Amino acid sequence: xxxxxxxxxxxxxxxxxxxxxxxxxxxxxxxxxxRAVDTRARTLEVTTGVGFALxxxxxxxxxxxxxxxxxxxxxxxxNLAELxxxxxxxxxxxxxPTGLVAYAIERVGRMDAGVEPTP
Amino acid sequence: MTRAWIGLAAICAxxxxxxxxxxxxxxxxxxxxxxxxxxxxxxxxxxxxAVGLGPLFNASGCGECHEDPVVGANGxxxxxxxxxxxxxxxGAMCDELADKGGPVFQDSVTPALHTALxxxxxxxxxxxxxxxxxxxxxxxxxxxLDAVPDSEILKYADPDDRNGDGISGRPNRFFDGRLGRFxxxxxxxxxxxxxxxAFQVEIGITNPSVPVEGTVTGDxxxxxxxxxxxxxxxxxxxxxxxxxVRLLAPPAPLKQTGEARxxxxxxxxxxxxxxxxPALRTGDNPIRALSHKEVAAYTDLLLHDMGPxxxxxxxxxxxxxxxxxxxxMGLRHATQFLHDGRAKTPEQAVDLHGGEGARARDLFKALPxxxxxxxxxxxxxx
Numbered sequence: 001x002x003x004x005x006x007x008x009x010x011x012x013x014x015x016x017x018x019x020x021x022x023x024x025x026x027x028x029x030x031x032x033x034x035r036a037v038d039t040r041a042r043t044l045e046v047t048t049g050v051g052f053a054l055x056x057x058x059x060x061x062x063x064x065x066x067x068x069x070x071x072x073x074x075x076x077x078x079n080l081a082e083l084x085x086x087x088x089x090x091x092x093x094x095x096x097p098t099g100l101v102a103y104a105i106e107r108v109g110r111m112d113a114g115v116e117p118t119p
Numbered sequence: 120m121t122r123a124w125i126g127l128a129a130i131c132a133x134x135x136x137x138x139x140x141x142x143x144x145x146x147x148x149x150x151x152x153x154x155x156x157x158x159x160x161x162x163x164x165x166x167x168x169a170v171g172l173g174p175l176f177n178a179s180g181c182g183e184c185h186e187d188p189v190v191g192a193n194g195x196x197x198x199x200x201x202x203x204x205x206x207x208x209x210g211a212m213c214d215e216l217a218d219k220g221g222p223v224f225q226d227s228v229t230p231a232l233h234t235a236l237x238x239x240x241x242x243x244x245x246x247x248x249x250x251x252x253x254x255x256x257x258x259x260x261x262x263x264l265d266a267v268p269d270s271e272i273l274k275y276a277d278p279d280d281r282n283g284d285g286i287s288g289r290p291n292r293f294f295d296g297r298l299g300r301f302x303x304x305x306x307x308x309x310x311x312x313x314x315x316x317a318f319q320v321e322i323g324i325t326n327p328s329v330p331v332e333g334t335v336t337g338d339x340x341x342x343x344x345x346x347x348x349x350x351x352x353x354x355x356x357x358x359x360x361x362x363x364v365r366l367l368a369p370p371a372p373l374k375q376t377g378e379a380r381x382x383x384x385x386x387x388x389x390x391x392x393x394x395x396x397p398a399l400r401t402g403d404n405p406i407r408a409l410s411h412k413e414v415a416a417y418t419d420l421l422l423h424d425m426g427p428x429x430x431x432x433x434x435x436x437x438x439x440x441x442x443x444x445x446x447x448m449g450l451r452h453a454t455q456f457l458h459d460g461r462a463k464t465p466e467q468a469v470d471l472h473g474g475e476g477a478r479a480r481d482l483f484k485a486l487p488x489x490x491x492x493x494x495x496x497x498x499x500x501x
Binding site (some may be wrong): 112 | 202208209210211214215216217218221222223290292294295296297298302306307313314316319320328329330331333383422435436452
């Protein structure tokens with residue numbers, strides 16, 4: 001196949017690379033499937049990604065973090081031990097010297113049952 | 120006057136000819152056509168390490184694999200995917216190796232990474248239970264598949280085979296619970312996400328959607344092996360690439376002969392259309408050329424059990440033996456068949472169907488030779 005020259009790529013891509021670098025923001029929330037829960041260490045692993053570029057977000061879950069279930073009445077609180085692998089959750093979190101720490105967790109459904117997209 | 124008629128006839132001939140391979144969809148606006156043309160440039164670009172290629176990669180550009188006979192078509196490259204299947208773990212049977220960057224293991228490295236680690240491909244982690252081969256499909260008509268509403272796909276799902284026809288298509292889901300449809304196991308919900316992820320996974324090009332470089336089997340890259348600043352492709356580059364793929368026209372089927380028409384009927388009669396649903400319909404779409412169109416893709420975009428002989432990796436909810444019904448549009452341009460390219464002819468591919476496809480396969484094999492030939496003649500019109 002005919003190759004497009006490097007020059008044409010640079011002229012097309014370089015300006016947008018500069019713009020993108022200025023606007024990139026750190027992730028502070030994630031929606032994905034629980035991969036592992038350690039109730040004793042109070043940690044969670046969440047699988048997420050874009051296409052086939054997958055990643056695992058490891059989170060500490062302090063005892064004070066609110067955990068709710070969208071399907072229960074008024075989003076009633078649930079325990080960390082009630083979260084299971086395959087649950088789809090939405091987590092807000094922040095970065096600390098010890099790692100990523102959850103601020104709030106909402107269980108939105110099960111991966112095998114399907115979850116409607118939310119804005 | 121004669122000249123005017125000739126001119127008019129020429130214009131009509133150009134407008135009336137069916138789209139050729141690599142053409143955009145009919146009815147694009149001027150702006151959409153311009154995006155398609157610019158997107159082709161990005162899609163066909165050959166990246167180098169200086170502008171972000173690698174350090175791990177399968178190809179130096181989209182067009183290196185999707186290339187035969189035109190940009191966007193299929194290719195002869197076959198890549199490695201791997202996963203770990205834990206059938207005993209309810210709710211999380213599949214480990215897609217997300218902590219290692221996902222199921223795609225790159226077969227090439229840049230000279231800098233080779234010098235640093237002495238490797239020429241990404242090593243597989245020891246816990247891997249299965250390695251799968253994945254051939255390169257064409258991407259024609261994928262914008263139409265993206266525009267099919269979830270409800271249109273889900274209406275064909277019958278996970279518990281309640282109608283008792285032996286076919287139990289079920290949806291795959293991405294990790295956030297959305298319906299999947301792209302990839303051989305229908306993991307990825309949207310075309311845009313598939314494309315954005317592929318830049319990083321296939322070419323090692325970071326971008327605003329995937330801003331971080333891949334790892335070497337879960338380990339960080341050695342210092343100095345990735346000199347290009349991240350993201351290596353900007354949002355505009357992603358948008359243009361997406362526009363090119365989204366707006367590629369599906370291959371126009373050939374006019375059917377009497378034999379092929381008969382083959383089409385036989386295709387339905389032996390049960391192929393239970394999974395290879397002849398057409399899906401798109402929903403509302405901001406692009407008029409994608410809105411409320413019929414797409415003759417011959418797929419239901421659902422998972423089906425294809426039997427133990429074809430089984431390889433798990434992915435999302437897909438078990439090792441479950442695969443998404445492969446779209447058959449453009450089949451006549453393919454040079455290898457099935458998800459790993461192991462079949463060299465459509466007839467071989469039919470022969471290799473197992474599981475839910477076994478009944479249709481057996482009925483096909485039991486057909487008189489003339490009927491089998493008619494069915495294959497029909498497939499050659501797609």
